[in-house]
Amino acid sequence: MKMIYLLLLGCFLQSATIFAAESADIAIKLKNLKHTSWENSTNKLLTGETRSPIFANEFLTAAARTPVQVNSKKTTYEYEVGQYGTSSYSIVTFISDKTHNIWIGPKQDFYVDLDSGILGGKLSPGGFIIWCESMVLKQNLKTTNLTEVIQKFEEDTDINAIDRALQGGQNDEVRLRHLTNLRRVFNTWAFTDGPFSSTTSPSARLVSSELVDGQVKLQLENPASQFVGEAWIDPVTKKVTKAVESGKQVFPR
Structure with missing residues (x-):
């Protein structure tokens, strides 16, 4: 079963190209690369009241x-x-007003503010959520100044680190821990072009995200297969706790 996950993950990684630089172990720092000017923007952050430190990561x-x-x-x-x-790599950075957690890393579909740091998630075309951690943590840089965050990021980060973040980790074992397989809880054709198709549909998308009782609730749709569903995911374990498809609960059954 683990081998199947790894094969599927290999098909749907966010990073489309495995670079020669990785195999050659070339560590090119971001400060040496061309990039567009840092522009002001906004992002949506899922955040909630946290328990005492003994219950870290819970809402x-x-x-x-x-x-x-x-x-x-x-x-x-x-x-x-x-x-x-x-x-090209699209990079986003911001600081949580509530926890002062830092996010800097590849652009994600949604972000969750946990006691341990900000966690990003992105829906891959094959029906997987690939999770990504911030590449600079507040415990390593105590600041609320984005300029300082960017400076540390560019000095410490290289291209290989960005690729590993996009893939969910530096090796297969870590990647499995940063992967949520939505195909296990929804029907087999939810993320394809239709009931009789095995082709991954590019039209499957994340409609919205919110926090419900400490769970990340994702609303999903795929017009190609007429799939509409909702998934509740524990952001700590990365496991699906509940799934609803076309108004009917399909997990747990």
Whole structure:
């Protein structure tokens, strides 16, 4: 079963290209790469009341919490890979007003503010949520100044680290811990082009995200297969705790 997960994960990684730089162990720092100017932007952050430190990473909230807007900055780094052409990385950074947690890393579909730090999640075309941790943590840089965050990020981070973050970790064991398989709880064709298709549908998308009783609730749809569903995920274990499809609970049964 683990081998099946790894094969599927390999098909749907967010990073489309495995670079020669990785195999050659070339560590090119981001400060040496071209990038667009850091622009002001906004992002949505899922946040809630947390318990005491002994219950780290848990939320204490009885009602649903929609994301809050946070001021952020964004840029795009460009990396030339010889005969493979040029690849680009969209990077976002912001600081939680509530916890002062830092996020800087690849752009995600949603972000969750936990006691341990901000966790990002992205829906891959194959029906997986690939989780990503911030590449600078507040315990390593106590600041509320985004300029200082960006400076540390560029000095400490190289291209290989970005690729590993996009893939969910530095090896297969870590990647499995940063993967939520939605295909296990919904029907087999939910993320394909239809009931009789095995082709991954590019139209499957994340409609919305919110916090409900400490769980990340995702609303999903795929017009190609007429799939509409909701998934509740524990952000600590990365496991699905409940799934509803077309108004009917399908997990747990």
